[in-house]
Amino acid sequence: MSETVLDKEPKILVIATHACSYPGIDNAGQGHLEYPASVFVIRVPDPVLFPVDFYLKVFEMGYDGILIASCGTDSPYKKSYEKLSKRIDEVYKAMKEKGIDISRLKLTAICTVCAEHYVKEVREMYEKLKAMKAQAS
Amino acid sequence: MSQRTQENEEPRVGVFVCHCGGNISDVVDVEKVAKTISKDPRVKYATHFMFMCSDPGQNMVAEKIKELKLNRVIVAACSPKLHELTFRKVVAKSGLNPYFYEHVNIREQDSWVHSHEPEKATEKAIRLIEGAIERLTRQNPLKPGKKKTVPHALVIGGGVAGLTAALELARRDIPVTLVEKSPFLGGRVTQIDNIYPTGEDGKDLVDDLIQKVLKNDLITVRTNTEVVDASGSIGDYQVTLKITPRGVEEDVEGLDKAIEICPISVDNEFDYGTTKRKAIYKPYPKAVPNLPAIDWNTCTRCGECLKATNNKGINLNPEFKEDTIRVGAVVMATGFKPYEPLPGEYGYGEDPNVITLPQLIRIMENMDPNSKEFIYNGRKIKKIAFIHCVGSRQIEGVHTPKEGKELNTYCSRVCCSTTLWAANRLKKRFPDIHMFDLYRDIRTYQFYEDIYEEASRNNVVFVKFPDEEIPQVKIVKDDKGLFRIETTDILLRGKTVAVPADLVVLAVGIEPNPIRDLIEIFSIPYGSGGFLLEGHPKLRPVESSMEGIFLAGTAQAPMSIQETIIAATAAAGKAATILTKPEIELSPFVASVNLDKCEGTGRCVQECEYNAIELKEANGGKKAVIDPSLCAGCGACVPVCPNRAITLEGYDIDQILAQVEGMLKGVKAE
Amino acid sequence: MEKFDAVIVGGGIAGMQAALDLGDQGYKVLLLEKQASIGGTMIQLSKVFPTLDCASCITTPKMSAVSSHENITLWTLAEPKKIEPNGDRFKVTVFQKARYVNEKDCTGCGECEQACPVIIYDDGYDESLGPTKAVGVPFATAMPQKAVLHDDYCIFCGKCARACPTDAIDFTQRDKEIEVDAGTVILATGFLQTPTIKEEYGGGRFKNVITGKQMDRILAPTSPFGGVYRPGDGKIPDSIAFVQCAGSRDKSIGVPYCSAVCCMYAIKQATLLSAALPLADITIYYMDIRTFGKGHEEFYEQAKAMGVNFVRGKVAKIKEKEDGNLIVRVETFGEDGRIEEFEHDLVVLSLGLVPQWYPKGIVNVDIDETTKFIKLIKPMTDPTLTSMPGIFVAGTAGGPKDIVESIISGSAAAMKAAEWLNGKLRDAFFAKELDVKQVTN
């Protein structure tokens, strides 16, 4: 099989929410803002759904980074952000134990009109991961 | 085709890639996408088409399902926000489970954001679709539950929006409870004695509505009442109301006297602080309900008022009560408050002759009707300067936000017309008055242009100041006026002018009433400026994305009275669509328990913020049981179960992992 | 006489919304649309402000929901000839133009259009910018997807009939009149742009002076030009001017009011243009920028930041040069007001909105004397009521509105119609009111 244009790129999984960040990411599209193509978005009601091992599995699979685009404190679900932040602390702990660079995971909040903020976040992560990749090889 | 058999069948996936008339296909090589994806052995059909959402597009999906016995469908097109539902319907009509459908976003999240990298965008589209295939082929057929609706609506807010919504719902035979936080009905419109563009007294307009509401048997009106808690969801909410006693319990003799002798005097919010009122008060003579009320925040319970009524009718130590009601839908009609300028903003607070437009309107109503002169604060007002866009259209670096708040970047829509309407009225009353209008743009849209025209005929002097320059209000004390306002005038090709004035009127904007508590209780999304957010501006303009919650009036955006009433009528209509039916279909995306795995640890019960989970005796042990109509679908319970017995339907972790892996691997074109 | 709960006149976004709301609540609706397809103005537009969603993406699902709804009957090429009260109901006489195509047989394949030798430029879907034929499916997303034959252009050569694979062309069809019975009527007959009669702006004769709607067509994904070119000579414009209030706020043309949407659509078009032609100069000549709706001011600020040039001044005159370029004479205001001239190679007139339909002779509702829109008899408390009890107005038929407002008013009119149908609103009009009850607390 031949190599494809995205194969070498650092891959980022974005976990987006129905209420806030998914429309926010759409908003970046409506504004025709540009960001790297190796960013893949999944859409869930709330990232609080995922257990710690989910994140570890995603890294094992081969993703370079995970960006959690949560609703932050604007989450439509009660107390979910509190719970999510706690969970992510646990994930960081587990990453450290496994020797995974913790800057490969980031929890952020993206609102429905936070298009520019979103683009900045993914670009930043992309550049960081790219540098990391270059160093490693 | 029964949905049972679908489950066990070998997946036969159909993939439809949309051009979106070039929006996608100008960047993404749609043909290559379709070709490559068809290499996946599960894909039995893959194609691309100009507009998938059009009728021919939809028909094609239906036909191919039939012809090729497809049992899973993927459309790669615009955002699922727009058309996921459209295609679910098509899939359902073709006899498949509607959730055997995945919508892949290759426009907003692909072609539009990678327009300079067509090759990458094309590959991304392929990978996204491949991920969707992995997830979809593992998906279970979801079956939404049904729920009985409580045929009763709650309307929050007793202004024109709330009154209208209540009345419209009752006319559709739906019982309504209308709650108003303050002791009196009518809201802001009662504070305007002359409304544009008809010139009627706002109190009459509101009173007409109130009378109709009061005459309607299906409407229960509760003033001095607040929503303090709620549980449940669309179709069936249990709402806890806190009822503040009125203090005045009966219409007895001496109540007017009681108001007179009450020793407590505070700023009268009805007159925006331009007058005082007592702790026992009534905002205007015809206020409804017509009994005075006691303001418990300022009442000292000194008992003076009781002397005037012979110890009758007034209860200074009443009980604060709570009550619970069940409703199927909620209309949010909580209205607005005028922007309160910052101390010193255009001299506000530094000199009493700098006032806001709502204050001016109150002053005009309270003025001696026979006075030939406009006297304010002992000064004869000969020149008035209006300044527009105060607290609206704010620009970063030019305006200062309030502490802890963001700038109000929006236009408040009604202040231009309100200002010029007031100017025209002043001119009529005091023909000698000189008026200056300092504005950025005059926004007397639609037929309100008449008001602007009349103001021009009335010789109002218009001064257009630049967006980035704030006019400087200087207090001077000479015979020309009390103030001199220095500003650039674009109409005079950018010359600096000095506008004299005895009274400065700030055309303040509209802010939503602070309703953080309600926003939290009902989990309602809100947007810029704190205004409640609609589900979609064109698809769901009067509905919140929180199902069962409807938006009416200025809680959602600045609006005129006419626009508020149209919105309230529309919101009532949407609520009626739910409440006139005996049941609603529930979201299928709720948590469910695998009873074989559940060991009854109860961790999930603690985790659920919606009280949707209970431990019950089942299968010979305590097991978690979830009420799908209470489950909000957040998934918080999923990760806490030590046995992984809970799945959020539609968001099974293993299915998502398969999708995520599918996106990573993609399908390679040889 | 066929019986319906409601007859809705006009299948634009407002009429469609009203039909869907009533249909969803179980009422039987007849929707009459004068054109061969529903969709109104919105289906012609490129993207829509302030979110810049693609107009077609919002409209087509509504169009297809209307046509597949079990409670909605759709008649295209149909308009009311007479609407009369009939007891407490209405008798509606519908005039339906012949399609000359058998709707049942037509598959919308377009073979007839290929075969037709008559090329026309009419003010239909493409606003006379692109060619159509005397027969064919009106446009790609038309609903119904059925061909229509225009008898005023057809030369009756029969080529289409021979080309049609299903023999659907039927020259024997005739216009007809059908009477129906309705419980209530909603008028959603929409608007037209102000005609380009102003002599100062060329009276419609300058090739590179186009209308707002034409600009939207040019910018649409389904653009008749396939990109942004000027109509005169196909040149890519590099200096584009918008003239605001070109057909509004002007007593001399009978449109004294502000049309409320033209500022926003000009800003939208300017935004789309600056993305399509990043090097072009884009200037908007305006008196006041009226971006008063939700999210509109932010949209305006964004356009400024993108480099769209906003110049305050009234355009007094437009002159055409030999090369097709235009000289725009602008008056600035005030004591030192100057007159300046600027050259542009494409000028867009941001025309206003005038009513599309005059009810006179058809139905006895009052119209507003100055504006000519259908008169709202209770503009403040019941803004969908006309002077005839039981007849309601939705969308721009009652005054200028944007799409969101048109949709909301469509829903509001549907609600009032439902109240009328269950008798409650009628009671409120005519019956004695009951006693006032006590308010709890």
Ligand SMILES: Cc1cc2nc3c(=O)[nH]c(=O)nc-3n(C[C@H](O)[C@H](O)[C@H](O)COP(=O)(O)OP(=O)(O)OC[C@H]3O[C@@H](n4cnc5c(N)ncnc54)[C@H](O)[C@@H]3O)c2cc1C
């Ligand atoms: C150039 C331009 C750009 C615009 N851009 C935007 C934008 O980006 N965003 C936005 O929000 N708004 C925009 N608007 C405004 C928007 O077009 C209107 O708000 C909206 O189309 C009004 O819908 P309507 O249903 O009231 O009227 P219409 O769309 O005019 O629909 C009326 C329908 O009634 C039919 N009809 C008329 N008379 C009869 C009759 N006698 N019998 C049967 N049928 C009849 C007509 O054929 C038509 O289908 C724009 C307007 C213009 C001119």
Ligand code: SF4
């Ligand atoms: S309506 Fe007029 S005064 Fe009010 S914010 Fe808008 S432009 Fe400013």
Ligand code: SF4
């Ligand atoms: S919306 Fe703007 S362009 Fe249109 S009439 Fe009003 S001010 Fe003029």
